[in-house]
Amino acid sequence: MAGHTALIIGANRGLGLGLLKVFKENGYEVFGTIRAQTRSDPSFKDLQATGATIIDLDYLEEETIAAAAEAYGKDRPLSVLVNCAGVEVDPKSWLETTAENMVHKYRVMTVGPFLASKYFLPNLQKSKAAKIVNITSEWASIGGNEANDCGTYVSYRVPKTALNSLSVTIGLELKAANENITVLCLDPGDVPTKLSRWAGDIKLEDSVRGMHEQIEKATIEDSGLFVNWRGHRWPY
Known part of the structure; x- marks a missing residue:
């Protein structure tokens, strides 16, 4: 979309890179973040090849997030912020x-x-x-966890569940302040990526195009919604 901008945090590979490409295809000016040390990784060239503006950002270092916002430009509008960077799911057992x-x-x-x-x-x-x-996961669903009798991967599930709570809370505060900013909890499905150790049965191309569709159609009335790439609503 002409005049629209998208910033993808964690954009050098996998879902982040895929989403960035789809946003660019749809006319967005695209920005992608990486951790500074990733510039030496082969995946950096993949991000460079998209023509995106690349900004250093590390979730573990607040000063880099502040610097990234400064580098993006104080006066530049931002249409879509995608929080996509993540961590692998292991260990499986809570006892480990x-x-x-x-x-x-x-x-x-x-x-x-x-x-x-x-x-x-x-x-x-x-x-x-x-x-x-906020890129979340079906595994963040407390109701889904109970219904499927899953358990496992507690150090992954709990932060993602907290991310959903964060999304709902921020969304409500923004609504109360009359800000037209929608907050969406979006599950990409089981996509084989390096992060998932290539486990998963959903094609990355299908997932990122589906997620882009959900992002595009979301309105302020949908703020706090927890959906997957196909638009299926998960229980919190």
């Missing part, structure tokens, strides 16, 4: 899970998106109808 596992994943998958949303809020406010998209 350490405090370090829990805290690290919480910092990356909950605190990081919180800080990014906070620092880029002035840019989102400059857009007529902006969106914050």
Whole structure:
């Protein structure tokens, strides 16, 4: 869309790179973030090849998030912010899970998106109808976990569940402030990526195109919605 901008956090591979490409195909000016150390990774060239503006950002270092917002430009409107960077799901058993596992994943998958949303809020406010998209997971669903008798991967599930709660809370605050900023919890499905150790039965191309469709059609009335790439609503 002419005049629209999309910023994908965690854009050098997998879902992030795929989403960035789809946004660009649809006329958005695209920005993608990577961690500084990733510039030496072969995936950096894949991101470069898209023509996106590349910005360094590390969810674990708040100063880099602030610097990324500065680099993006204080006066530049932002149409869509996608919090996409994540961490692998292991360990499987809660008995094998350490405090370090829990805290690290919480910092990356909950605190990081919180800080990014906070620092880029002035840019989102400059857009007529902006969106914050938090890439979550079916595994974040407490109701789904109980219904499927799943358990497992507690250090992944809990931060993603917290991300959903964060999304709903921020969405309600933005509504109360009369901000036209929609917050969406979006599940990409089981896509084989490096992060998932190539496990999954959903094609990346299908997932990112489906997610883009859900993002495009979401309105302020949908803020806080928890849906997958096909539009199926998950229970919280």
